Amino acid sequence: MPDNIAVRTIIRHGQVVNADGSLYADVLIEGSRIVEVAPHLDVPCDRAFDASGRLVIPGGIDAHTHLDLRLSEEVRTSDDFATGTVAAAIGGTTCVIDYATQAHGGTLAAALDDWHARAGGRAAIDYGFHMSICDLSGDAEREMAAMVERGVTSFKVFMAYPGRLMLEDADLARVMRRAADLGALVCMHAEDGHAIETLVAEARARGDLAPRAHARTRPPHLETVAVERAIALAEQTGARLLVVHVSAAESARAIGEARRRGVRVHGETCPQYLLLAEERYEEPGFGGAKYVMSPPLRAAAHGARLWDALAQDALSTVGTDHCPFWWKDKERGRDDFTRIPNGAPGIEHRMSLLFGAGVREGRLSVNQWVEVTSTAPARIFGLQPRKGRIAPCADADVVIWDPRTRRTIGAASHHMRVDYDIYEGLEVTGAPEAVFLRGELIVDEGEFVGRPGAGQFVPRACPGAAADRPPASLDGPPS
Numbered sequence: 001m002p003d004n005i006a007v008r009t010i011i012r013h014g015q016v017v018n019a020d021g022s023l024y025a026d027v028l029i030e031g032s033r034i035v036e037v038a039p040h041l042d043v044p045c046d047r048a049f050d051a052s053g054r055l056v057i058p059g060g061i062d063a064h065t066h067l068d069l070r071l072s073e074e075v076r077t078s079d080d081f082a083t084g085t086v087a088a089a090i091g092g093t094t095c096v097i098d099y100a101t102q103a104h105g106g107t108l109a110a111a112l113d114d115w116h117a118r119a120g121g122r123a124a125i126d127y128g129f130h131m132s133i134c135d136l137s138g139d140a141e142r143e144m145a146a147m148v149e150r151g152v153t154s155f156k157v158f159m160a161y162p163g164r165l166m167l168e169d170a171d172l173a174r175v176m177r178r179a180a181d182l183g184a185l186v187c188m189h190a191e192d193g194h195a196i197e198t199l200v201a202e203a204r205a206r207g208d209l210a211p212r213a214h215a216r217t218r219p220p221h222l223e224t225v226a227v228e229r230a231i232a233l234a235e236q237t238g239a240r241l242l243v244v245h246v247s248a249a250e251s252a253r254a255i256g257e258a259r260r261r262g263v264r265v266h267g268e269t270c271p272q273y274l275l276l277a278e279e280r281y282e283e284p285g286f287g288g289a290k291y292v293m294s295p296p297l298r299a300a301a302h303g304a305r306l307w308d309a310l311a312q313d314a315l316s317t318v319g320t321d322h323c324p325f326w327w328k329d330k331e332r333g334r335d336d337f338t339r340i341p342n343g344a345p346g347i348e349h350r351m352s353l354l355f356g357a358g359v360r361e362g363r364l365s366v367n368q369w370v371e372v373t374s375t376a377p378a379r380i381f382g383l384q385p386r387k388g389r390i391a392p393c394a395d396a397d398v399v400i401w402d403p404r405t406r407r408t409i410g411a412a413s414h415h416m417r418v419d420y421d422i423y424e425g426l427e428v429t430g431a432p433e434a435v436f437l438r439g440e441l442i443v444d445e446g447e448f449v450g451r452p453g454a455g456q457f458v459p460r461a462c463p464g465a466a467a468d469r470p471p472a473s474l475d476g477p478p479s
C-alpha cells in the first residue's frame, strides 16, 4: 500500500480500558491515529483484529529508562535503544522517556545531541528524553529554556552520589526555581548522599563489603529525609516535583501528605520495590549483586505499603528504572560492593508484573493499572493528548492484552539484552497479544514484527496545573 494512503484498521469486540472507565467497543484506526471508539462500528477497513475476551489498552509509557548509558569507557548498560525498545514493545510499552545526562563541564545541548544520536534510527518505539543536570558551573541553568524548546520538559537532579552527580541544596534550589519559571518538571533522586557516604566509610572500615552492605548503607530513612527536603524545596521554589524510584513506605506517606496539602508533587515507584525484598541480597555467592540498585530493595512491608500508596494516588506512576548491566560488569564489585554498577533490568516486564500482581491479585483496578502505567505518565510528563488514552485523535499506540496468558519469567526467554533476570522463576498472568505503534503492528502473537528505527522522538510540552490535579480521594479502596 502506498505511504500516502492511510490504512484503516479496526480492532473489534474488545474491552477498551482507559484510566477513567471501560467499555466494550470497536477501535477504528486510520493511518497513525485513532479516529473512533464506539460499539459495533460498521465501516469498510483494510484489516481487522478480533479482540474478543481481551483488553484493548493504551500503549504503556515507561518514563524511567537508561538505554545506552555509559558509566565509563568499559561499562555501559547492556541494552541500547535498539535492543531495549524491542523488549519494551514485546512487553506492551510503546513509548519510553530516557535520561540524557550532562557530562561534567559539558553543556545540556551537547548531552541532548548525544542522546539523539544514540536513539535516532535505532529505537523501535517512540521516545522522549529527560535531562539530568549535574554541573551548574557553566551555562546549564540558562540552557534549560532551550531544552524546553527542544521538547525536553523534565530535569533530573540528584541528592545522592556526591562528587559525581549530586547537587547541594543551593544548586537544587536554583534548578527548581528555573524549572518553576519555565513550567518544567523536576525529577528528584532523593537519597541523602552525605549521610550515605558516612555509612559506606564505616562499612568499609569494618570490612563489610558484600552486596548486602549496599542496602545497609542506604537505609529507608535516608531516602525519606531527602524526600521531605525535596518537597520543602519544591514548596519554597514553586517547582513541579516528581520523586523518582520511591522505595520506602514513609517516603510515599510524605508525598501523599504533601499532595493533600496541594503541593505539586508526584511519586514514581518501580516494580522491583513492589515485588522484591531485601532478602535477595543474601543470595548465595555473589548473587545479591543483581539487586544492587539505588535506592536498594527494602523489607517486604514497604512493598505492601507502596501498593496501597499507588491505589490511593499518593504515588502516581510506575517506571522501571531499566538500567541493565552484564553480569561480568556486576562482577567488578565482587570484593567491594561500591564498585558494583548500580541498576537492574525490567523494561520488558512492567506491564505484566503490574497486571499480574496488581490487577489479578486485587491491589489495583484494571483502570488504575492503565493509569499508573500509561495515562499518568502521559499527563505528568506532557505527552497528552497524543499518548496515554484510547480516544479519537490520539496516536494509535494500542495493545491488545490477553488477560489469561500465563508464563514464567526467565533470562532464557526474555528479550532484554542481559544475562540474568531479577524476576527469574516468577509466574505472571497477562501479556500483550498485539501491539500497535502509531497504527503499525509491531508485536504479533508475542513476536516483534516492527522495524528498528521506526520509533520517533516525541517532543513534550510543559503541562499546565491540570496535570497535577489533586486526587479525588487518597483513601478510597481500589474500585
Ligand code: URP
Pocket: 066, 189, 245, 292, 293, 294, 295, 321, 323, 342, 343, 344
Ligand atoms: O541504581 C539505579 N537506580 N541506577 C540508575 C540511575 C538512577 O539513579 O536512576
Ligand code: ZN
Pocket: 189, 244, 245, 294
Ligand atoms: Zn536515580
Ligand code: ZN
Pocket: 064, 065, 066, 321, 323
Ligand atoms: Zn534511573
